[in-house]
Amino acid sequence: MTATAQRTLILTLLAALMAATRINHFAPVPDASWAVFFLGGLYLSTWTRWAFPLLMVLAVGVDYLVISRSGVSFWQHYCVSAAYWFLVPAYFSMWAGGMWLRRGGIANDVRTLGRAAVALVASVAVCQLIAQGSFYWVSASVSAPSVAGWWQNYTQWLLPYMQTAAMYVAGAALVHVAATSLARGRALAAR
Numbered sequence: 001m002t003a004t005a006q007r008t009l010i011l012t013l014l015a016a017l018m019a020a021t022r023i024n025h026f027a028p029v030p031d032a033s034w035a036v037f038f039l040g041g042l043y044l045s046t047w048t049r050w051a052f053p054l055l056m057v058l059a060v061g062v063d064y065l066v067i068s069r070s071g072v073s074f075w076q077h078y079c080v081s082a083a084y085w086f087l088v089p090a091y092f093s094m095w096a097g098g099m100w101l102r103r104g105g106i107a108n109d110v111r112t113l114g115r116a117a118v119a120l121v122a123s124v125a126v127c128q129l130i131a132q133g134s135f136y137w138v139s140a141s142v143s144a145p146s147v148a149g150w151w152q153n154y155t156q157w158l159l160p161y162m163q164t165a166a167m168y169v170a171g172a173a174l175v176h177v178a179a180t181s182l183a184r185g186r187a188l189a190a191r
Contacts, residue, residue, distance in 0.1 A: 010043045011051055015058055022062045033059055034161060035168030037091045038123055041098025052095055056088060078141060086134035090127045097123025108177050120169055124162045132157060
């Protein structure tokens with residue numbers, strides 16, 4: 001399979017995963033968006049110029065469909081305010097974390113696993129800072145914002161978002177290890 005075909009397959013799978021899980025952010029199957037952007041940065045870094053915007057358009061499109069189908073105007077929904085547009089830099093922080101991991105090289109070893117953990121934790125912390133912080137401080141949803149209230153809200157939601165992103169990235173890591181091991185096995189058998 002060519003590199004372009006691999007990237008196309010990965011982009012298609014990531015888009016499908018995000019669309020399928022973003023439909024209801026609080027469903028039994030958690031939203032994979034943060035992990036999708038992290039994995040996009042990891043596997044699609046050479047396509048950043050157009051793959052990142054494409055996934056952003058998909059995210060906004062899914063939100064628009066879900067909100068519109070609920071009978072509420074998109075622009076009147078609780079989650080949509082001037083802060084909504086901060087999702088672009090928030091999600092790009094996830095993408096940048098994946099790109100940083102990619103720059104160091106990816107191998108099926110403990111070093112890469114450690115770097116992946118650092119990249120994911122840092123990316124989620126920054127993404128949460130931007131997404132939650134902008135919602136807390138910019139939207140009209142918080143009646144009396146305070147630093148203490150913001151910090152409590154930030155820390156309350158950080159671990160659940162971290163766990164969800166880690167779950168999806170761990171699943172992708174298992175698929176990656178299996179696929180590279182299978183490809184290596186086929187290459188050895190072809191010799």
